[in-house]
Amino acid sequence: MSYQAYLDAVEEKTGKTPAEIVELARAQGFELGGKGGPVVAWLKQEFGIGHGHAQAMAQVITKGSTINEKHVGATGSHRDHSAELRLDGKAAR
Numbered sequence: 001m002s003y004q005a006y007l008d009a010v011e012e013k014t015g016k017t018p019a020e021i022v023e024l025a026r027a028q029g030f031e032l033g034g035k036g037g038p039v040v041a042w043l044k045q046e047f048g049i050g051h052g053h054a055q056a057m058a059q060v061i062t063k064g065s066t067i068n069e070k071h072v073g074a075t076g077s078h079r080d081h082s083a084e085l086r087l088d089g090k091a092a093r
Contacts, residue, residue, distance in 0.1 A: 067083050
């Protein structure tokens with residue numbers, strides 16, 4: 001599953017876009033450069049999402065919406081189309 005697919009699944013499960021979840025995380029005091037573990041725990045408790053989905057979302061919250069180029073490509077199920085993840089929700093595409 002690609003990073004973007006994880007974020008899309010989080011949106012489906014929570015009813016909130018990734019951008020909305022980032023805003024809620026910022027209101028909780030989670031910032032760029034912070035540790036992922038506490039964010040993962042908060043996401044799992046707050047939204048009832050699984051560990052993998054929480055990790056993908058925590059990555060965005062603590063490191064931003066740009067992923068490593070090694071995850072971008074045309075082959076494999078874990079490949080993204082772009083190094084920049086869409087946080088504005090599936091309806092915006």
